[in-house]
Amino acid sequence: MSDYDIAIVGAGIVGTALAAQLASHARVLVLDRRGQAGSTALAPGYVGQLNTLAPLTELAQRSVAAYRAISGAFDDVGGLEVATSPAELDAMEVRAALARSRGLPAEVVSGARARELAPAFVEGVEGGLHFPSDGTADARVITAAYRAAALAAGAVFVDADVSAIEEGVEGEGTQRKEGMERTEGTERKEARKVTLATLAGPFSAHTLVLCTGVWSGDFLPLPAVSVAHMYAYSAARPRRPRSPFVRIPSANVYTRDHGDVDGIGSYDHDPVEVSADAMRTHTCAVGGFDAFHDVLARALRVLPAHTRVGFEGGVTSEGGADEGGERAERAFAEMRRAREEGQACAFNGLFKVTPDGMPLAGRVRKGVYCAVGVWVTHAAGTTGVLADMILEDLGMGEAKDLELRKALDPLRFEGKADAVEVALRTYNDIPRTLRNFMQDAAP
Ligand SMILES: Cc1cc2nc3c(=O)[nH]c(=O)nc-3n(C[C@H](O)[C@H](O)[C@H](O)COP(=O)(O)OP(=O)(O)OC[C@H]3O[C@@H](n4cnc5c(N)ncnc54)[C@H](O)[C@@H]3O)c2cc1C
Numbered sequence: 352m353s354d355y356d357i358a359i360v361g362a363g364i365v366g367t368a369l370a371a372q373l374a375s376h377a378r379v380l381v382l383d384r385r386g387q388a389g390s391t392a393l394a395p396g397y398v399g400q401l402n403t404l405a406p407l408t409e410l411a412q413r414s415v416a417a418y419r420a421i422s423g424a425f426d427d428v429g430g431l432e433v434a435t436s437p438a439e440l441d442a443m444e445v446r447a448a449l450a451r452s453r454g455l456p457a458e459v460v461s462g463a464r465a466r467e468l469a470p471a472f473v474e475g476v477e478g479g480l481h482f483p484s485d486g487t488a489d490a491r492v493i494t495a496a497y498r499a500a501a502l503a504a505g506a507v508f509v510d511a512d513v514s515a516i517e518e519g520v521e522g523e524g525t526q527r528k529e530g531m532e533r534t535e536g537t538e539r540k541e542a543r544k545v546t547l548a549t550l551a552g553p554f555s556a557h558t559l560v561l562c563t564g565v566w567s568g569d570f571l572p573l574p575a576v577s578v579a580h581m582y583a584y585s586a587a588r589p590r591r592p593r594s595p596f597v598r599i600p601s602a603n604v605y606t607r608d609h610g611d612v613d614g615i616g617s618y619d620h621d622p623v624e625v626s627a628d629a630m631r632t633h634t635c636a637v638g639g640f641d642a643f644h645d646v647l648a649r650a651l652r653v654l655p656a657h658t659r660v661g662f663e664g665g666v667t668s669e670g671g672a673d674e675g676g677e678r679a680e681r682a683f684a685e686m687r688r689a690r691e692e693g694q695a696c697a698f699n700g701l702f703k704v705t706p707d708g709m710p711l712a713g714r715v716r717k718g719v720y721c722a723v724g725v726w727v728t729h730a731a732g733t734t735g736v737l738a739d740m741i742l743e744d745l746g747m748g749e750a751k752d753l754e755l756r757k758a759l760d761p762l763r764f765e766g767k768a769d770a771v772e773v774a775l776r777t778y779n780d781i782p783r784t785l786r787n788f789m790q791d792a793a794p
Contacts, residue, residue, distance in 0.1 A: 353521070353544050353555040355380040357741065360513050360547070361562035363391035364490050364730045365722045367497035369560060372738035374504035376747055380554055381501065382547065384512035387491075388635035388683065389564045391727070393700040394490040395582055395614050397596050397605060398728045399430045401450045401457070401482065404709060406758040408453050413732030418488050421496045428608075429595035430485030433465055433476040439601065443480040456483050469594040471613065472606050474655045487596055487607060490727045511549035516559065516570055518545050518718070543718045558741060560720045565636050565701045567723040568627030573711050573761055574770035575703045575724045577630055578778055579623040579672035581643040582700055583650075585613040585661030587693030603779065604650045612693070613661055617650035622778035625673040625701055632675030635683040636701040639670020647697050665695030672699055702726075706773040708780065711761035712737050714744070721761050733759065 355378045359366045362383035370381045398418075400411040418425035434440040443459045450457035458481050460468070465479030473479070502508065521544050545559040561570055565577040588611065596607035603619040623642055625633075644667070651659045666689040668682030682698060689696035703724040705711055712722040712733050720741060725733045736755045742748030757763075764770040 353557045354378075355507070355554070355556040356745065357558045357560065358382065358545065358547055358554060358556035359560045359562055361389070361564060362494075362498065362508060363389040363562065363564050364394075364494045364497070364727055365391075365564070365725045365734060366560075366562035367494050367501060368730050369562060369722065369734040369738055370501035370506045371497040371504070372734060373741065374501045374506035376742055377745065379501065379506040380556060381506060381508045382511045382513055382549065382554065383508070384510065385634060390636045390700065390702045391490045391494055391564075393582070393636060393698070394727045395607065395609070395616065396488045396490055396727060397430070397607060398425070398488045399482065399485050399596075399598070400728070401446070401453065401455055404707070405453070406755055407709060407729060408455070409755065410729040410732030410736075412454070413735060414727075414729055415484070415486070417731035417735075418493055421493055423489060424493045424496065425486055425488050426593075427484065427486040428593050429468075430482040430598070431465060431469055431473070431595040432480045432482075432598045432600060433473055434478045434480070435476055435599070435601045437477060440478040443478065447480055450482065457481065458483075469597050470655075471591060471594060471608060471658045472597040472654060481595065485595070488727050493727070493730075509549075509551060509554070511551040511554075513547045513549055515548040516545060517548070518543075518559075520544060545718060558718050558720070558745065560722065560737070560741070561715075562722050564723070565625070565633070565703055566630055567703065567721065568630060571715065571721055571723065571761075573715075573721070573723060574764050574767070574774050575705050575711055576771055576774045577625040577627075577701050578704050578775070579625055579638050579642065579699045579701055580616065580618070581640070581646055581697060582614060582616040583647055583662055583665055583697035584609065584690060584695060585658075585665075586695040587611050588613075588661055599653050602650070602653045604653050606654065612690075613658055615647075615650050615654070615662065617646050618779050619649060620646045622704070622775045623672045624775055629673040629675060630701075633679055633701070634675070635679055637668075637679050637683045637686070638672045638699045638701060639674040639678060639682060640667040640672075640697060640699045641670060642672040643667075643697065643699055662695050662697075665689075665697050667697045668699070704774045704778050706764050706767070706770045706777065708777050710759055712759040713740060713756055713761050715761055723761070
């Protein structure tokens, strides 16, 4: 018999959220080689629920509902998109109607009101679109809460690096299985066995779920591409009254108040891919910053001067955007030190993009599942859909959310030779804000 019913590899927000939902139903093992070094540790936590892709709106709404139930996890400061032209302001009316039709409050506001809502980040704009039920999520608090919930329900967490996966049948030894074909057999569930090789010894389970974030390429040849993305924190400053996070679609920049510092990120550059081979040298989800100095300088121009000044002279790491190994470790440590000491800093964090901007979450083949390319914004909702699917397959639940399962199916790009290129091109559309909305609406 297998040691566990379900083994989850990866204890970022996705793996822990899934473990919390499965642990009261089955014997769950979670393996992670080094917690708090994945993308979750770096996420600045913007949660905008409206998405032009309806399934993502639904998953974000479910996630926000779940995060609200965790103390200190979700701050409902609201979100504000700003328009810098009359055309953008017109499009905001349509976008506001779309939001309301999906149950999200949304209001188009004047330039003066936008500035009043977020004076540190907004000046000289045409108007804005305010989403009062959006907010910011603390991914570390959420991950810790889900871990605690999973532990309390009996899940076991082990620090271990999974170096190989073998699949087979109980009592017949195991055999390595290559390829991504989905096998629709009629094996009894007790007969399956997945063995995970680690330096802490082998672990076996009936069902395997890979929640390995930017390292998913190690075991899953799926079209989810790791990309580099810059984010910067200002030097520490006195606290201000709360304000919504702000997106400036015309500049592809987003910015927020983190309490005692400000933050800013930018998609205004060509996508920078980090190959699966390069990812093998990364023990944390960061790379060198050299590619991003100009991107940061451009992004800062959108801020009022009194806020911009806080980012000046920030600590950055040297090296190429895809550089891993010791250099990335140093960059990660430097960034954390600068933050602890209240110094301005900027870093290059890594996350996944997929060909249609949606997660790859579901069954890869019998007994093997994944949840990859999942944002903090959608993590609780996505893992809820996946948990129900796994429980149903184990004979412990019913079929639910069939449309969402289809939308998230990790094999939906099978046979599409250009899927990786398409995934990379989605990078600049990730916020799926007004800018993207106007592009979608264009004839
Ligand atoms: C700079 C930046 C800004 C972002 N901004 C936002 C935002 O504003 N809003 C938002 O919603 N999202 C944002 N994201 C995206 C979000 O952070 C990620 O999508 C999310 O955290 C991914 O979670 P995860 O659990 O899938 O991956 P991770 O947190 O990376 O966890 C994967 C885990 O798998 C483990 N692992 C991998 N391979 C193995 C193995 N072989 N053996 C053992 N363990 C293994 C790793 O150690 C890691 O802990 C941002 C990300 C970055 C980097």
